[in-house]
Amino acid sequence: MAFAIEFFLRRISQGVVIVILVAFVIFTLLRIVPGDPIRIILGPMASATALEEKATELGLRDPIYVQFGRFMGQVTTGDFGRSFIRGAQGGSAGGSQDAVGYNPESRASVSALIANALPYSLQLAALGIAFAFLVAIPIGLGAGLRAGKWPDRLGLYVSSLFVSLPNIWVGVVLIFLLSAKTGWLPAIGYQGFAYTIIPAMVLAIELSPVMIRAISVSVAANLGEVYFDVGLVRGLSRRTMVAKHVLRNAAVPLLNLFGAQMIGMLLGGLFVVEYIFSYPGIGMLTINAVFQRDFPIIQAVAILASAALVAINMLVDFASTTIDRRLKF
Amino acid sequence: MSASLATKTASANNPQASVAPVMEVRGLSVVVSTAAGERSILSDIDLTVAPRSVLGIIGESGSGKTVLSRAMVNWLKPPLAITRGSVRYDGRDLLTLPAATMAGLRGREIAYIGANPTSALDPTVPVGHQILEKLRAVAPELSPQAARQRVIDTLDAVRIPSPKQRFDEYPFQFSGGMMQRAMIVDALVSNPKLLIADNITQPLDVTVAAQILRLLRDLQKDFDTSIVFVSSSLGIVSEIADDMIVLDRGHIVERQSVTGLLATPEHVYTKELIAKVPKIWATAEAPPEPSSDTVVLDVRDVDKTYRVRDRKAIFAERQVRAVRGVSFTVRRGENFGIIGESGCGKSTLSRLLSCLEQPDAGEIQFEGRDIATLKGRDLLGLRRRFQLLLQDPYNAIAAHASIGRTIAEPLLIHGLGNRREIEQKVKDVMAEVGLAPTLYNQLPIGLSAGQRQRVNIARALVLEPELLILDETLSSLDQVEQAKLLDLFETLQVKRGITYVYISHDLAMVRRVCARIAVMYLGRIVELADNDTMYWRSAHPYTRALLSAVPTVEAKPYRTGTYLLEGEPPDPIDIPPGCSFRTRCPFAFDRCATDDPSQTIYADGNASACHLPRNSLPAPELAH
Numbered sequence: 001m002a003f004a005i006e007f008f009l010r011r012i013s014q015g016v017v018i019v020i021l022v023a024f025v026i027f028t029l030l031r032i033v034p035g036d037p038i039r040i041i042l043g044p045m046a047s048a049t050a051l052e053e054k055a056t057e058l059g060l061r062d063p064i065y066v067q068f069g070r071f072m073g074q075v076t077t078g079d080f081g082r083s084f085i086r087g088a089q090g091g092s093a094g095g096s097q098d099a100v101g102y103n104p105e106s107r108a109s110v111s112a113l114i115a116n117a118l119p120y121s122l123q124l125a126a127l128g129i130a131f132a133f134l135v136a137i138p139i140g141l142g143a144g145l146r147a148g149k150w151p152d153r154l155g156l157y158v159s160s161l162f163v164s165l166p167n168i169w170v171g172v173v174l175i176f177l178l179s180a181k182t183g184w185l186p187a188i189g190y191q192g193f194a195y196t197i198i199p200a201m202v203l204a205i206e207l208s209p210v211m212i213r214a215i216s217v218s219v220a221a222n223l224g225e226v227y228f229d230v231g232l233v234r235g236l237s238r239r240t241m242v243a244k245h246v247l248r249n250a251a252v253p254l255l256n257l258f259g260a261q262m263i264g265m266l267l268g269g270l271f272v273v274e275y276i277f278s279y280p281g282i283g284m285l286t287i288n289a290v291f292q293r294d295f296p297i298i299q300a301v302a303i304l305a306s307a308a309l310v311a312i313n314m315l316v317d318f319a320s321t322t323i324d325r326r327l328k329f
Numbered sequence: 330m331s332a333s334l335a336t337k338t339a340s341a342n343n344p345q346a347s348v349a350p351v352m353e354v355r356g357l358s359v360v361v362s363t364a365a366g367e368r369s370i371l372s373d374i375d376l377t378v379a380p381r382s383v384l385g386i387i388g389e390s391g392s393g394k395t396v397l398s399r400a401m402v403n404w405l406k407p408p409l410a411i412t413r414g415s416v417r418y419d420g421r422d423l424l425t426l427p428a429a430t431m432a433g434l435r436g437r438e439i440a441y442i443g444a445n446p447t448s449a450l451d452p453t454v455p456v457g458h459q460i461l462e463k464l465r466a467v468a469p470e471l472s473p474q475a476a477r478q479r480v481i482d483t484l485d486a487v488r489i490p491s492p493k494q495r496f497d498e499y500p501f502q503f504s505g506g507m508m509q510r511a512m513i514v515d516a517l518v519s520n521p522k523l524l525i526a527d528n529i530t531q532p533l534d535v536t537v538a539a540q541i542l543r544l545l546r547d548l549q550k551d552f553d554t555s556i557v558f559v560s561s562s563l564g565i566v567s568e569i570a571d572d573m574i575v576l577d578r579g580h581i582v583e584r585q586s587v588t589g590l591l592a593t594p595e596h597v598y599t600k601e602l603i604a605k606v607p608k609i610w611a612t613a614e615a616p617p618e619p620s621s622d623t624v625v626l627d628v629r630d631v632d633k634t635y636r637v638r639d640r641k642a643i644f645a646e647r648q649v650r651a652v653r654g655v656s657f658t659v660r661r662g663e664n665f666g667i668i669g670e671s672g673c674g675k676s677t678l679s680r681l682l683s684c685l686e687q688p689d690a691g692e693i694q695f696e697g698r699d700i701a702t703l704k705g706r707d708l709l710g711l712r713r714r715f716q717l718l719l720q721d722p723y724n725a726i727a728a729h730a731s732i733g734r735t736i737a738e739p740l741l742i743h744g745l746g747n748r749r750e751i752e753q754k755v756k757d758v759m760a761e762v763g764l765a766p767t768l769y770n771q772l773p774i775g776l777s778a779g780q781r782q783r784v785n786i787a788r789a790l791v792l793e794p795e796l797l798i799l800d801e802t803l804s805s806l807d808q809v810e811q812a813k814l815l816d817l818f819e820t821l822q823v824k825r826g827i828t829y830v831y832i833s834h835d836l837a838m839v840r841r842v843c844a845r846i847a848v849m850y851l852g853r854i855v856e857l858a859d860n861d862t863m864y865w866r867s868a869h870p871y872t873r874a875l876l877s878a879v880p881t882v883e884a885k886p887y888r889t890g891t892y893l894l895e896g897e898p899p900d901p902i903d904i905p906p907g908c909s910f911r912t913r914c915p916f917a918f919d920r921c922a923t924d925d926p927s928q929t930i931y932a933d934g935n936a937s938a939c940h941l942p943r944n945s946l947p948a949p950e951l952a953h
Binding site: 002003005006009225226227230231232233234235236237240244245248249252323324325326328 | 402404432435436437440441443445448449450451452453454462463466467499501515516519638640641642643644
């Protein structure tokens with residue numbers, strides 16, 4: 001118990017520092033890249049004096065650390081600012097008003113935009129991971145338990161095949177086969193759960209090869225450990241040894257892989273897949289924001305992504321140290 | 330005497346004897362298939378295990394004893410294969426039993442314990458739970474509570490302290506000795522009829538091995554189990570076995586009772602085996618003399634503490650006191666020995682001596698200069714003059730570099746000489762340590778442990794060091810190879826005047842080569858004396874306990890029963906107040922619990938840290 005409290009106190013405080021540093025770097029980079037945000041807010045028609053006036057009013061001429069402090073103050077209350085472009089009622093408003101007509105209240109709040117998009121992305125990610133597990137766990141286990149036999153080769157072939165398919169191409173082919181040609185599943189946009197299935201399959205094909213390899217290597221390595229052999233001589237059955245000991249030990253490297261690599265791959269995958277399928281999640285929101293130079297959205301997504309990575313890694317490490325008490329944190 | 334021996338042997342190894350044997354092996358042959366064809370590992374093995382007896386099987390490494398012990402539970406895997414013979418147990422031939430029936434016997438009626446206790450269990454599950462799991466698997470009729478109670482009772486029977494608490498602790502929290510006890514519990518908890526113990530004391534310290542042997546002897550009576558005890562140490566097998574079988578390259582060359590075997594060995598190989606057991610006391614050789622040259626290494630009050638996180642409290646650390654106030658001096662051309670069991674701080678000390686870590690307090694002076702304060706170029710220059718050689722000859726050599734390149738590496742690092750000079754130096758030193766010049770351009774693949782250790786020695790010697798620290802350098806080598814390298818060290822000492830610090834747990838080797846010896850216990854030197862005093866008239870109970878536990882086949886000045894230690898050394902995190910040895914000392918009295926004894930230096934220059942005066946310990950039972 002004491003261990004859990006200390007673990008979380010330590011890791012949460014480290015995590016907060018990491019997220020603040022990431023936030024500062026992103027915030028600064030977005031403000032030193034060419035292009036004045038006020039020009040994006042007000043559009044090309046606004047006059048120079050109007051720009052300056054409005055920029056000073058919005059605090060955009062303050063030193064970066066002042067702006068950052070103000071921003072972080074808002075973030076702690078859950079307010080990530082307002083979009084430069086998107087209207088509160090939806091749709092883009094950028095460039096259509098002059099200085100007098102601009103009212104920050106008319107723009108959509110970033111937190112609301114993210115809160116709207118997040119459930120869609122979580123649903124897609126969860127289904128993608130579930131599909132990946134469905135493929136990778138049986139194939140990976142088979143390959144690990146029967147090293148050198150046909151299941152091992154099957155694992156190798158499947159993972160080699162999947163790893164060499166570009167996700168954009170897979171997306172297009174699946175849309176063609178499962179939607180356009182056969183009409184089994186809907187593909188573009190979102191009007192119900194069925195719209196998540198094809199994008200999730202694309203994600204799963206991207207995630208599963210790494211999982212298959214990791215599971216088979218980890219399981220095979222544990223079968224080679226002394227404790228496995230000794231367990232059989234001690235009078236335990238192979239089935240018990242695999243179910244109770246090999247899988248448990250094999251889980252530790254898999255958890256670490258999941259925290260360190262899979263979440264990153266998943267985030268990257270979401271952006272591409274959501275864009276291909278016009279799926280209204282965080283990825284789509286971010287890509288549009290990048291095209292429109294809508295900095296508040298970009299920085300909010302980046303900060304949330306780093307916070308999610310930190311949190312997931314913390315949980316993964318906690319699970320690992322709970323399984324294997326030898327691990328230090 | 331020979332008549333009585335003969336009858337005893339007959340009753341144990343004759344199938345027609347009145348008592349039905351527990352196991353009979355007849356005509357067993359095992360081969361290994363390699364790319365070059367089949368090679369015989371065991372041929373025509375006949376043996377009989379009598380009920381309630383201990384059958385010892387002795388053989389050197391490569392004699393096939395592990396294969397034999399595994400064949401007795403029908404547990405051989407390809408490329409090993411049984412070609413003919415039978416292993417009869419309880420009226421059935423184990424070799425022809427269906428796999429499922431055999432699996433039902435294994436662990437239940439026939440238990441097997443191996444040489445590697447620390448990796449024998451799943452590292453992520455508490456020890457007690459795993460023993461319980463096994464008991465429930467082989468005896469499903471027991472209720473969970475009854476099974477749990479039986480495991481705890483058996484843990485208690487092998488004298489694991491606070492067994493209830495230990496039940497929930499993990500394998501990494503057990504020392505090697507405790508873990509081997511746990512494996513004995515695991516084997517005995519199902520009341521097997523036969524226990525096969527394959528080299529189980531090999532990784533253990535001598536005092537712990539002595540405890541395990543006595544324990545196994547007691548348990549064998551209590552549990553009514555027959556034991557097949559396999560070992561490569563004649564000293565150890567002779568402590569426990571009733572009858573012995575000598576195995577040489579897959580053949581049984583001799584079978585006799587233990588007393589008969591030691592007194593009147595018949596086969597040449599057995600005689601050789603007995604002659605090879607290192608002698609500590611029964612030796613004509615005079616031990617090396619202490620040197621009176623200048624002091625090379627002066628260690629003064631060195632302390633080293635490591636900090637580890639405490640899992641049971643918030644933001645707490647625990648201090649592991651690895652080395653506590655160690656002082657000694659080594660003179661030029663002298664062999665200094667540091668002995669002690671695992672966890673006594675020897676290895677930390679070797680890291681401090683070789684400047685891999687800095688002491689927290691105290692000074693280490695090499696030729697009058699404090700090595701702790703040296704940095705950069707000065708430290709590099711000093712490093713040339715003392716070198717460290719470690720135990721593992723495999724991981725210390727890069728697999729992808731040629732042997733010549735490996736040995737040349739230190740010269741390149743220190744920038745000594747051009748290419749031709751370096752090549753010449755490397756070839757010279759290779760010749761000196763006995764490596765063939767043809768190895769110069771070869772990769773280290775295929776080198777034996779002894780040859781690899783020679784490469785390590787050559788790599789250290791090429792810098793022409795003045796001091797060599799040998800941290801268990803010879804421990805992984807067999808007797809023959811060890812003796813050759815010791816001769817090499819001696820030759821080098823005569824030729825180059827090198828000073829050696831031997832850090833070892835091998836008391837026989839230290840007896841042979843070291844002039845002065847320090848005994849460490851829990852990070853402290855408890856006794857420091859010259860060789861003869863140490864072995865014949867030691868002043869500290871711990872030294873005597875160590876010496877009494879050495880497995881030898883000669884008369885000892887210290888009787889095992891008088892000095893046998895209980896328990897294990899305390900955790901260096903919780904060092905008890907007072908004398909740190911008192912928790913295991915057979916002579917501890919009131920004062921030991923409160924006063925920590927300081928080192929008493931006697932008139933002859935020897936020292937020990939004990940409240941008891943030198944002459945109040947029992948008189949040695951053998952005079953020098």
